[in-house]
Amino acid sequence: MRIALFTEVFLPKIDGITNRLRYTIEHLISQGHEVRIFAPAGSVPEHGGAEVERIAGILLPPYPEIRISAPDPRIVLRLLRWGPDLVHVVNPACLGLWGALAATLLRIPIVASFHTDLPRYLKDYSLSFLEPAIWPFLRRVHGLAHLNLCPSRFTREDLHAHGIEGVGIWRGGVDTELFHPRRRSLEMRERLAGRPVTGPLLLSVGRLSPEKNLESLLPVLDAHPDATLAFVGDGPARAAIERTFAGRRANFVGYLRGEELAAAFASADLFLMPSRTETLGFVVLEAMSAGCPVVAARAGGIPDLVVHEETGLLYDPGDPRDLLAAVTSLLEHPAKRRFHARLARKRAEESTWASETRELVRHYRKTVAIATTSRVWPRIERLVF
Numbered sequence: 548m549r550i551a552l553f554t555e556v557f558l559p560k561i562d563g564i565t566n567r568l569r570y571t572i573e574h575l576i577s578q579g580h581e582v583r584i585f586a587p588a589g590s591v592p593e594h595g596g597a598e599v600e601r602i603a604g605i606l607l608p609p610y611p612e613i614r615i616s617a618p619d620p621r622i623v624l625r626l627l628r629w630g631p632d633l634v635h636v637v638n639p640a641c642l643g644l645w646g647a648l649a650a651t652l653l654r655i656p657i658v659a660s661f662h663t664d665l666p667r668y669l670k671d672y673s674l675s676f677l678e679p680a681i682w683p684f685l686r687r688v689h690g691l692a693h694l695n696l697c698p699s700r701f702t703r704e705d706l707h708a709h710g711i712e713g714v715g716i717w718r719g720g721v722d723t724e725l726f727h728p729r730r731r732s733l734e735m736r737e738r739l740a741g742r743p744v745t746g747p748l749l750l751s752v753g754r755l756s757p758e759k760n761l762e763s764l765l766p767v768l769d770a771h772p773d774a775t776l777a778f779v780g781d782g783p784a785r786a787a788i789e790r791t792f793a794g795r796r797a798n799f800v801g802y803l804r805g806e807e808l809a810a811a812f813a814s815a816d817l818f819l820m821p822s823r824t825e826t827l828g829f830v831v832l833e834a835m836s837a838g839c840p841v842v843a844a845r846a847g848g849i850p851d852l853v854v855h856e857e858t859g860l861l862y863d864p865g866d867p868r869d870l871l872a873a874v875t876s877l878l879e880h881p882a883k884r885r886f887h888a889r890l891a892r893k894r895a896e897e898s899t900w901a902s903e904t905r906e907l908v909r910h911y912r913k914t915v916a917i918a919t920t921s922r923v924w925p926r927i928e929r930l931v932f
Contacts, residue, residue: 699848728838
């Protein structure tokens with residue numbers, strides 16, 4: 548198949564979306580498909596054999612690495628010349644909307660996938676007043692698609708509740724060879740801790756931003772003063788989070804990639820995931836694959852990955868005592884940590900990128916079949932009215 552992917556973010560930016568796209572593109576091409584990427588200006592010109600069409604846009608002030616792409620009629624011409632079998636718009640907002648409109652005009656089958664819980668993010672930026680406008684916009688954009696996808700059962704139910712129909716699940720995978728327990732090392736433990744490790748090493752990986760709820764981990768260090776918490780990642784809230792954890796054993800490592808990131812997961816004693824807004828949480832799956840026991844908020848799509856008391860522990864994100872009880876139970880019982888790590892690794896081995904990409908292609912073929920009997924006007928109607 549020839550697949551045109553439209554995305555609001557792409558490499559070199561590091562986040563769950565670009566991680567998902569990177570692996571998906573590589574596996575689509577290795578499975579014999581052709582891919583062309585439409586991404587904002589500033590993206591890499593090529594990835595894995597796929598050409599990147601870079602579309603001009605303006606910077607988004609809170610996130611300067613994100614661009615808002617302006618309407619560009621050349622998108623229609625580029626699609627017309629290349630002739631894709633299908634257009635996949637990923638987290639459609641601006642560029643994704645232009646891609647979906649162009650595909651509708653050219654009668655190309657459309658898949659739209661939802662990955663970022665933007666309506667819930669608004670609360671963390673004091674923008675809750677925008678939520679009533681966000682859902683109608685998302686309904687209209689996703690209404691252009693012949694098939695919608697999302698990464699978890701929770702997210703699918705949420706989309707259905709807000710009037711977005713025809714939603715399948717595209718969970719995504721993990722590189723189980725890269726994220727492997729054998730990468731555990733004393734050198735990485737000391738790098739994460741910023742000093743020789745004398746107590747438990749706890750790990751958080753992801754953007755340092757308000758919606759990640761990282762300040763909620765503070766009671767863990769207060770209750771376990773011998774533990775060190777390593778934050779891997781960066782973001783707009785870094786300075787504020789550093790101030791919150793001042794005086795505790797917290798080390799801010801910055802971004803890690805590839806083998807270094809895999810070694811970080813494998814070298815920690817516990818992985819903590821306090822976010823309440825994850826549609827899935829790739830870092831949870833990476834920790835599981837690396838054999839790092841997981842303590843995660845029972846929220847969003849995370850329970851699709853973590854089975855409580857089997858592949859990790861879940862806690863009520865509104866109850867600090869529940870978080871402390873989960874962390875303490877694992878720190879005090881190494882055998883329990885090993886038990887959860889073993890089951891988590893087994894679960895991760897069932898979610899390879901090769902198998903997840905084959906499932907995505909099945910969704911693509913289903914979409915092409917749906918499009919052969921679909922009328923254009925009802926989808927335009929959903930956009931306008």
